[in-house]
Amino acid sequence: MAEGMTGLVHKYLRHDKKFPHIWCPGCGNGIVLGSLIRAIDRLGLDKNKVALVSGIGCSGRMTTYADFNTLHTTHGRALTFATGLKLSREELTVIVIMGDGDATAIGGNHYIHTARRNVDMTAIIVNNQVYGMTGGQYSPTTPYGARTTTTPYGMVEHAFDISALAVAADASYVARCTVYHAALLDQLIEAGIRKKGFSSVEVLSNCHTQFGRRNKMASPVKMLEWFKENAVRMQAASKMKPEERAGKFIIGVLADSERPSYNEEYERARERARGIRNEPKPPARCEG
């Protein structure tokens, strides 16, 4: 495993260009990046045909280190850049890395609409429940009651469920995982990339520096234990009562369906514009 991973590091990271990285020791971003390159390797994708797009924040720096076509965009807007990219160059496998603030606060609208359009790309949301890079302010996913630098008396707002948002917006594939469950994460990212249409993979990640220290989990180990103890597989969760689910992280595949991607739909529109008769297909899946 160790040797195999070294091989992958040399194959997929800009190890001779852009290291050391800026992340804190023990940061969950490394685990996510590891899972991502393992998934890409297993899929056997051509590096020249992979575009890795990111927003702003600690997770956003992932694009600097990975040896693909990499695009580090503005805060919250990664999905919009990725949309332009995918619609103009369909052969690219587009993977978007965002943080929780990126995807649900400043970029929440883009997240909803990219999912609704079903643009063929995979969004990986590194949810560390805090704004780490700017000094530990609360984000839309900070748990109720948690202490951050802008909730010194406890979080009074209620958290966003990122994956539920993607399910509601009809994304083709929605999954959640934690950095503790790295082997599962490999599989979920791989399945997400394989999926035609919009895939959302939310990963609960540890920011012990900014979140853990203020919430009695000052080390990466403590935070990973928190994920381990509170993670519940999708199948088990479906048998639980709503009050039992409170504070738990439901992991696994939350939604998986078939729907034509935006590119496919638009290609049909191009044909109609050229006079080829093909009436719009009814939606592949029904409401409810």
Place this chain on the structure above:
Amino acid sequence: MSGRSKEGKILLLQGNEALAEGALAAGCRFFAGYPITPASEIAEHMALKLPALGGTFIQMEDEIASMGAVIGASLAGVKAMTATSGPGFSLMQENIGYACMAETPCVVVNVMRGGPSTGLPTLASQGDVMQARWGTHGDHPVIVLAVSCVRDCFELTVFAFNLAEKYRVPVIILSDEVVAHTRETFVPPPPGEIEVVDRLKPAVPPEWYRPYEDTGTGVPPMAAFGDGYRHHVTGLTHDERGFPTQRSDEIDALMRRLFRKITQGFHEIQRVESYRMEDAEVAVIAYGSVARSARRAVLEARERGVKAGLLQLITLFPFPRRCVEKVLKQCRAVLVPEMNIGQISREVKRVHRGSSRVETLNRVDGRLITPREISDCLIKMYY
């Protein structure tokens, strides 16, 4: 559009349609936008025409997203454009700055309407001139063109794409409600006669490619994503390889190159049009729809014995200083009529060193300045 676009056929187009046709003629194959008066017809025309050409139109969730998608498309190697009006233009500023920093060619159209805020959606204004210049944060050069008629809308959009591609910058086209919705006859040039410039691509193998290298022109060749170069693009201040830097020498070199590449191109970027300036003693400096009123006003004034002329600014920024200075030297008085309280007039005054007078004529009631208003001023200034 009424009438078919066969070669040599006369078309009756509104400014917005001509602008979209200009974009298509320039090779634009991606448009992302959000509906807004008075710019929506540009999006509608692109939505109609792009699919059959193999291009892509997408209506995004807002103008921030539209600008993001345009940059994404451009990085994929496709010529891209968006169009909006004042409120949407404000939202685009963030990513326009990104396009400046990451040197991503694209064209942004702002069909100006009255402001601030929601303002006057259906009435004309020239209130966004300085927003076009300084709208995004940070020190940056910018190219801004102003259209005044249907022909301009077509030709200057082609010019805008050519500049964007050549200099790797976002180019802003300022139109206004009057130009956008006025219908005029127009004969489009045959496609073969339109000069179209494409971005320079790298000629070196990927391992030698430095995506932000300083070249003689200051404009580095641009690889598209998927071409095998696997480079990094960021809005962070970066080194020649495109990676973030905090080294002062690299920061300074990047910032100065961004300015230098535009400065070196002044001769072709800065366009003006002189009308009856040969013997003029008083002159109008105008742009956009007001320039058309001014042209008529010059004729009216000349009928009354006034030696009047017009300098029409086509390029607003980089400000065509030399051309304006020449007029200021030649004439004893210069009038700058604008549909704002004075934005370009401040630029004219800034470069003014001589003894001539600089007068302003401002309308901010949503109505076009009439030829009569301008000619009256010219007559007063002359006698």
